Amino acid sequence: MNVTLAGIGKDYGATRALEDVDLTLDTGVTGLLGPNGAGKTTLLRIVATSIAADRGRVRLLGQDPSAGHGELTDIRRGLGYLPQELGYPGDMTTFGFVEYVAVLKEWDERRARHREVRRVLDLVDLSDLSTKRVSRLSGGQRRRVGLAQAMIGDAALLVLDEPTTGLDPAQRAALRRTLDVAAHESTVLLSTHQTEDVAALCERVVVLAGGRIRFDGSVLDLVATAAGQVWLADADVPGAPVSWRTGTGRYRVVGGGRPPAAEAAEPTLEDAYLLMLGPEARTPLPA
Amino acid sequence: MSTTSWHAPHDLLEAYAEGRLDAVLGASLERHVESCAECRAAIRPLSDLRLLDDAWSEVRSRLESPEPTRPVRLAQRLGLADSTGVLLSAATSLRLAWLTGSVVALGFALVATLLAAGDALWPFLLVAPLVPVLGVAAAYGGSEEPFEALAATTPYGRARLVLVRTLGVVIGTLPPAALLGLFVPGPGWVAAAWLGPSLAMVLVLLALAAYIGPWPAGATLALLWCGIVVLSIRRLTPTWPVEATQQTVYLALAAAAVAVLVVRSRRTHRIGVAL
Numbered sequence: 001m002n003v004t005l006a007g008i009g010k011d012y013g014a015t016r017a018l019e020d021v022d023l024t025l026d027t028g029v030t031g032l033l034g035p036n037g038a039g040k041t042t043l044l045r046i047v048a049t050s051i052a053a054d055r056g057r058v059r060l061l062g063q064d065p066s067a068g069h070g071e072l073t074d075i076r077r078g079l080g081y082l083p084q085e086l087g088y089p090g091d092m093t094t095f096g097f098v099e100y101v102a103v104l105k106e107w108d109e110r111r112a113r114h115r116e117v118r119r120v121l122d123l124v125d126l127s128d129l130s131t132k133r134v135s136r137l138s139g140g141q142r143r144r145v146g147l148a149q150a151m152i153g154d155a156a157l158l159v160l161d162e163p164t165t166g167l168d169p170a171q172r173a174a175l176r177r178t179l180d181v182a183a184h185e186s187t188v189l190l191s192t193h194q195t196e197d198v199a200a201l202c203e204r205v206v207v208l209a210g211g212r213i214r215f216d217g218s219v220l221d222l223v224a225t226a227a228g229q230v231w232l233a234d235a236d237v238p239g240a241p242v243s244w245r246t247g248t249g250r251y252r253v254v255g256g257g258r259p260p261a262a263e264a265a266e267p268t269l270e271d272a273y274l275l276m277l278g279p280e281a282r283t284p285l286p287a
Numbered sequence: 288m289s290t291t292s293w294h295a296p297h298d299l300l301e302a303y304a305e306g307r308l309d310a311v312l313g314a315s316l317e318r319h320v321e322s323c324a325e326c327r328a329a330i331r332p333l334s335d336l337r338l339l340d341d342a343w344s345e346v347r348s349r350l351e352s353p354e355p356t357r358p359v360r361l362a363q364r365l366g367l368a369d370s371t372g373v374l375l376s377a378a379t380s381l382r383l384a385w386l387t388g389s390v391v392a393l394g395f396a397l398v399a400t401l402l403a404a405g406d407a408l409w410p411f412l413l414v415a416p417l418v419p420v421l422g423v424a425a426a427y428g429g430s431e432e433p434f435e436a437l438a439a440t441t442p443y444g445r446a447r448l449v450l451v452r453t454l455g456v457v458i459g460t461l462p463p464a465a466l467l468g469l470f471v472p473g474p475g476w477v478a479a480a481w482l483g484p485s486l487a488m489v490l491v492l493l494a495l496a497a498y499i500g501p502w503p504a505g506a507t508l509a510l511l512w513c514g515i516v517v518l519s520i521r522r523l524t525p526t527w528p529v530e531a532t533q534q535t536v537y538l539a540l541a542a543a544a545v546a547v548l549v550v551r552s553r554r555t556h557r558i559g560v561a562l
Contacts (some may be wrong), residue, residue, distance in 0.1 A: 048440050076442040087434035089377060096353040100377055104441035104448070108370040111341075114348045130351045149437075 001026050002061055002157055002187040003047055009055035010042050017042040018211045021056070029183045031202030031219075032191040033273060039211040040191040041084050041161055047189060048081040048159040061156055077106070080155030084162055084191075086146045088134040094121065094145055095130040101149040120148040123178055125171075139166035147175070151182070158182060160190040164197045176201050195270040205269075207276055214276055219269060226267035226275045229255050233262040242274045295319060295326050304333040358459050374448065375455040389418045390463045397467050408525045411471050413516045415464050416485035417509055422456035423489050424496070424505030453489060473526065480529035487537035488512065490544035497551060 003025035010018040018039045032040045045051045046058065049065050049072060058064065061078045063071040088097055098117045107113035121127045124144040129137065134145055143166045150158060158179075164172055179188055179201055192198060198205050198219060205222050207215040215222055231253045237243050241255040253259055254271045295303075295316060302308050303316050320326045355363065355376045363372045392414055399410035426449075439445040461482070468478035488508050495504035512528075519527040527533065 045436075050436055050440050073442045073444070076440055076444075079440060081437060081440045083436050086437060089434050092377060093351075093353055095351040096377070099352060099373055101437070101441065103370045103373045104438055104443040106442050108368070110348070110369050111344065113370070114352060115344060118347065118351075 001059075003189065004059040005043075005046070005053075005056065006058075007056035008043075008046065008053045008058065010039075010046065010051070010053050012042075016211055018046075018053070021208075021211075021213055023206065023213065023216070025187045025189060027183060027185060027187055028204060029179050029188040029190065029202045030204040030206060031198035032189060032206050032208055033193065033195065033198050034191075034208035035193060035277065038208045040193075040208055042211075043208065044159050044161045044189065044191055045083075047157070048079060048083075049075055050081070050083070075157075078156035080150035080152065080158045082146045082150040082160045082163055086142075088142065088145070092134055093131050094126055094134055094137070097134050097145060098149050098152070102152050105152050107152070116152060120151040123151055124148045125174060140168060140171060143167060144171070147178075151178070154182070154185065156186050158186055158188040158190075160188065162192055163190055164192060164194065164201075172197070172200065195268075195273050199269045207273065209277055222272045222276075223267055223269050224272075226254065226272035228264070229275060230265045230267045230271045231258055231262035232265045233259045237262075293319075294323065294329070297329070300326065300330045301333055304330060304335070359455075362458050371451060374451050375458070389422065389460050390467075393418060393464055393467045397470055400471055408471060408473050408477060409516055409520050411468070412477075412481060412525075412528055413513065415468065415481045416488060417512055418464055419456050419460045419485050420488045420492055420508055420512075421505055422460050423453050423492055424501040426452035426456055449493065453493065456489075477526060477529060480526075480534070483529065483534045483537045484512070487541040487544070490541045490548075494544040494547040494551075497548075 001024045003023065005021055005023040008018055008021040008023075009016070021039075021043065023043075032043065034040050042051070046053050047060065049060070052058075052066060058066070060075045063075050065072050065075055092100065095117060098120060099113060102113045102117055107116055118127065118130075121130055124147050126141065126144055126148060129141065134142060137145065143163070147160070147163055150160060163175060167175060179190075182188055190197075190201065202219060204217065205215065205219050206213055207222070215225070232246075233243075233251045233253050236245070236251050237253050237256075237259040239256065240253045240259065243251050243253040246252050252265065252271075253262060255275045258264075299308075299316065303313060303320075308316065320330060353376065355372050359367070359372045359375045362375070363369065367375075393411075396410045396414035400408055435445060438448055465479070465482070468481065471477055492501065492504050492508055495507065498504075499507075515528050519525065524530075
């Protein structure tokens with residue numbers, strides 16, 4: 001297993017960000033789904049060796065990151081990380097920024113490093129903007145610069161915090177193709193709060209809420225948890241756990257029993273996700 | 288599509304592919320090959336694709352890779368690794384604006400020293416040792432900054448990056464500061480003596496920054512140094528802050544700072560907190 005987390009916990013002062021998280025990941029794309037404040041970024045930062053867990057056992061790429069500097073460096077050699085927010089120092093160009101990260105990833109030989117930078121810029125379709133300053137790129141283009149740096153060296157463990165932010169549908173499709181290829185050899189763990197991203201990008205989904213794992217399985221299994229609990233009604237249903245007016249003017253009702261005169265609907269990933277999240281799941285646990 | 292009935296003979300194409308043609312004949316053949324599909328097809332198997340690929344790669348590198356800053360180019364000529372140059376080129380402390388600011392500040396301090404009556408050395412002694420210290424603080428990057436969070440997860444490591452940036456500050460600020468120091472009136476040894484407290488403060492800054500952050504550490508040291516210089520003006524001799532006895536104190540402080548850094552990096556098992 002490339003990632004093994006056992007009983008992981010993390011606190012920020014009085015706020016418990018993660019509690020008793022168990023997770024094992026091998027090759028493939030796993031989506032971390034959850035509302036804001038669910039603990040997704042904290043979990044990703046632990047897997048990316050950016051922070052240490054307060055409790056529990058962590059093994060990444062077969063090593064314990066807290067064992068020592070050598071083990072930690074070995075893990076980082078196989079890691080690609082896209083933080084939720086990525087700063088672009090000063091007036092760096094696209095090529096310059098990715099090259100800078102390539103040096104930090106020990107691509108010391110100039111010619112090989114330049115080839116690798118060009119390869120990852122090609123992957124995210126940014127070759128034409130290689131000499132443009134990052135500060136002059138659009139939000140989506142900057143996100144792709146961030147993705148490019150994470151892809152350097154075909155990392156065995158790719159940790160991507162909200163990689164689809166700012167991407168248009170065509171770019172999302174391109175990202176899916178890129179991750180599909182990467183997932184043959186690598187473990188890809190990405191976070192999002194968009195269910196459509198998970199449906200499009202991931203074969204496995206982990207729902208995190210209130211710092212705890214609420215579901216861990218295939219996307220289809222998650223959708224199946226909402227089977228028989230989704231209806232289409234002509235009028236709003238007061239007291240329904242979740243309902244909203246759809247584009248056709250009818251109301252989609254999730255959970256809480258069949259409303260009068262409503263017809264059953266095929267559940268989607270979003271239905272299952274909303275059904276799973278109770279109000280308590282949005283609140284951080286007290287430490 | 289071919290636009291000519293004449294085609295280059297095989298031995299001519301071979302000589303071109305092997306780089307044996309002179310510039311005029313080579314350029315003439317190139318012109319022909321550009322417009323002749325048949326000759327392009329004939330020359331393809333003769334070309335060393337790896338060589339072409341390398342040449343094209345180098346052309347792109349020249350166009351795409353940012354030019355290192357002037358001080359970094361100088362350091363690379365003196366043997367600095369190309370990859371380290373990439374890191375230093377991006378460091379704030381080696382950018383022209385920072386270097387210009389540092390030299391201007393030192394220049395003003397020197398002018399003030401020269402204009403001051405008698406043996407007043409305090410303007411230069413106040414400013415010169417602090418220029419590298421504040422340069423290191425500026426080049427540090429807060430651990431919570433978005434880019435630093437990424438840098439901390441690379442095998443290079445944040446601690447090493449901070450040390451390289453520190454090296455960058457030393458490369459960038461010490462030579463001009465040392466040069467200006469030669470014009471400082473008073474005893475000749477003062478021109479070099481300010482390096483003692485300056486380098487000690489850089490090391491103390493690195494040790495202190497791990498606990499309170501680079502800018503608070505830089506501010507604390509700047510205040511302390513100002514206090515020492517003011518004290519020497521009022522109660523002691525103008526050269527007191529850089530005299531031999533005080534230099535031993537700076538040496539001891541530097542050694543203590545290095546010890547703190549070494550112990551901290553060995554003992555801590557928390558991730559990314561060595562510096």
